[in-house]
Amino acid sequence: MTVEKPSWQAIGEQKRAKLQELLPPSFRIDPVPSADEQPNATTFIEQFLSPAERDITETTSAKALLSKLADGTLSAVEVTKAFCHRATIAHQLLNCLSEVLFVQAFARAEELDEYLRTHGKPIGPLHGLPISLKDQFRVEGAETSLGYVGWLGKVETKETESWLVKQLKDMGAIIFAKTNVPSSLMAIETNNNIVGYTTNPHNRLLSSGGSSGGEAALLSLRGSIMGFGSDVGASIRVPCSFTGTTGLKPSHGRLPYLNVANSMEGHETVPSVIGPMGHKVSDLRLAVQTVLECSPWLADPKVIQLPWRSEMEDEVRAKKASQKLTFGILRHDGVVKPHPPVERAIEQVVQALENAGYEVIEWIPPAHSEAFQILWNTFAADGGIDIHQALQQSGELPVPQLAVSYGEKLGHLPVGSVSDLWGTNQQKYNYQTRYLEYWNSTAARTRTGQPVDAIISPVAPTASYRPSEGMYFGYTGVYNVLDYSTVVVPVTKADRTLDIPVTDYTPLSDLDGAICKQYDPDLFNGTPVGVQVVCRRLEEEKVLAIADEVEAVLGSSIA
CATH class of the missing domain: 3.90.1300.10 (Amidase signature (AS) domain)
Structure with a gap:
């Protein structure tokens, strides 16, 4: 007997229901006000938290929180619970989570507290620090959909986990959630057919940006102290600006992308990069420095051997x-x-x-118009084949934020040739050269002569x-x-x-x-x-x- 395959709408609904079930009932709010009733969620959220939870989640920086975790002033369990509580409310208000990993996080927090009691010292430089991750980071025990319905159903293993995630765990970080992205990542708003649209915590009638919109929204509501996103055109920076958070887009080759999922794998004319997101610039420095101390160039051949300078x-x-x-x-x-x-x-x-x-x-x-054209030529080089093939795995329709660029169906964009791609690469190199010359020329206009x-x-x-x-x-x-x-x-x-x-x-x-x-x-x-x-x-x-x-x-x- 043939078993009828669920529709893409049903698969998305099942995933949404699963996410809801994983939110602890005691952490949820009911009723959830509409965006019209409560546009600004930033102060609204505080009434549902205890004074201790507010103090923990509103700690000024990751460095300050790590200090309290290292000396035992705060336990990993109480810190993790506070952020999971706040993240639960944030998701109900903003639609910002794609994976809820609270059970695993609580178990890891207990292990870390036991280690501190037994050894009298933290397990590593990120001991007990809750870290959230953009959906494309592969985490053991979680799915990695990139907002595609057709990518659901595959649970990551220890072998498939992103290299960076392994290092964060080894350094004592607690991965407690993954955050929402637009289908394919290729949009500056965060929307997909699984979780839905992620709104701005400062005004829920507006966008949190994209593609790291879920990560920025969660951070902005203090549902996380530090996170990691990615950026190929705007994806860390636009969401950070829209939500009042901070983020780093590094140069390609500085931080490890190994085993991080992506759309259009193999395109490297303008490569995607990963970077930290947080509340203070010092958080970003801490993240980069600790990752570089793991010598990522020994694992990821695309990383340049360049320790912290x-x-x-x-x-x-x-x-x-x-x-x-x-x-x-x-x-x-x-x-x-x-x-x-x-x-x-x-x-x-x-x-x-x-x-x-x-x-x-x-x-x-x-x-800058020339650079924008180079970037668009890169994004459209395959005529949208990669994206539409991924959509076709479930038969889902593209959300409006994706369709506006890549069309409702394949054929909206022309398919470029190898010669076209080579031409784009040469245009990029020429543009980079002229921009560098201009930067150098400013020495003639500064007081320092530099x-x-x-x-x-x-x-x-x-x-x-x-x-x-x-x-x-x-x-x-x-x-x-x-x-x-x-x-x-x-x-x-x-x-x-x-x-x-x-x-x-x-x-x-x-x-x-x-x-x-x-x-x-x-x-x-x-x-x-x-x-x-x-x-x-x-x-x-x-x-x-x-x-x-x-x-x-x-x-x-x-x-």
């Missing part, structure tokens, strides 16, 4: 002490004009840097967007094409009284005009806005040190 940080500190840090400011990329809150955030950073004695010059580089140390740039032209209105990722994508090291630093929040709509602007294009019209001061009021701090290729130590200083000079001005 303290001397690069020392150079930044010396320039800081002598007030010789110099910055280039990108206000407009020549393609899409930023909305008023984003323009104000850039100006706020300029003023803070100048007040600290640093030099700021205008940044007018080779056309090129600028870093660029300050918008992350996106908008503070967020309504569902299905995400349209442009050029402000981030250019630095993927260039392979530069980039950190997002939160700056401010949109303010209806300060960020007045522009009425006399003549759009540069239909795209520019459409995004300009999206601005609604009342809707965006209170939504976070961050900026990018950008250094050259493989300058992770430098960009983190400079971003830390930008974070410091902004100080209490962050609203």
Whole structure:
């Protein structure tokens, strides 16, 4: 007798129900208010937590929490339970989790507490630290769907687990959840046919961005202290800016991608990279440094043998002490004009840097429109074959955020040739060369006679967007094409009284005009806005040190 295969809708529903069952009943809230009833979830969540849980989950940084775990002030069990409780509420409000691993996390926390009692010392540098991961990281005992219904059903094993996940566990971290992504990862909003749409904790009527939108949303509601995402065009940085969190997009070859799932495996014209996400720049530094101490180049052949370079940080500190840090400011990329809150955030950073004695010059580089075209040519090189084949495994329809780029069915995009791909690679190399020449040329315009140390740039032209209105990722994508090291630093929040709509602007294009019209001061009021701090290729130590200083000079001005 033939057994009828469940529909893709039924498979998605079954997975959603399973996720719900794995949320401890005592941690859930009922009823869950609608987004219209409770747009802002950031303070709403606190009423459901005990004072102790609030203190734990609102600890300033991962480093501070690790200190309390290492000396026994806090147990791994109580820390894990606090974050699992907060993550449960966050998921009910935002739709941010793709895998619930609380049972495994509680068991590991008990083991770590026993180890500390027995040995009088932590098991490793991340002892007891709860860490969440974007869905594409393979974790033993969990599924890895990338938002594809057809990828459900395969449970990861010890052998298939991502190399980074193994190292995090060995260093004492507790993996307690995986977070939602858009189908295929190739969208700047987080939506799929399994979990659904992930909203912004500061305004649940708006997007958390993508593709690391679930991770950023969870972090923003303090349902996690540290996480890892990935970025091929915007995917760490846009969600961080939209949610008031921080994240690092490193250069390709710095952090290990080994056994991390991905769409369009094998395309390397503009490669995807993994990076840490958190609440403070110091969290990102901690994450990178501890991973590099595991010598990832001995396991992943794509990782460059480049241990942590303290001397690069020392150079930044010396320039800081002598007030010789110099910055280039990108206000407009020549393609899409930023909305008023984003323009104000850039100006706020300029003023803070100048007040600290640093030099700021205008940044007018080779056309960013060229980089955006190179990036799109990369993403569309196979005509969407890889994505549509994955969708066809279950027969599911693409969500709107995916269909807008790759079509409802195969054939929406032309299939490029090998010659086309080679041409894109050459265009990228030429563009990188001209951009490097421009960066070097700024030595003629600075007081120091040296090129600028870093660029300050918008992350996106908008503070967020309504569902299905995400349209442009050029402000981030250019630095993927260039392979530069980039950190997002939160700056401010949109303010209806300060960020007045522009009425006399003549759009540069239909795209520019459409995004300009999206601005609604009342809707965006209170939504976070961050900026990018950008250094050259493989300058992770430098960009983190400079971003830390930008974070410091902004100080209490962050609203």
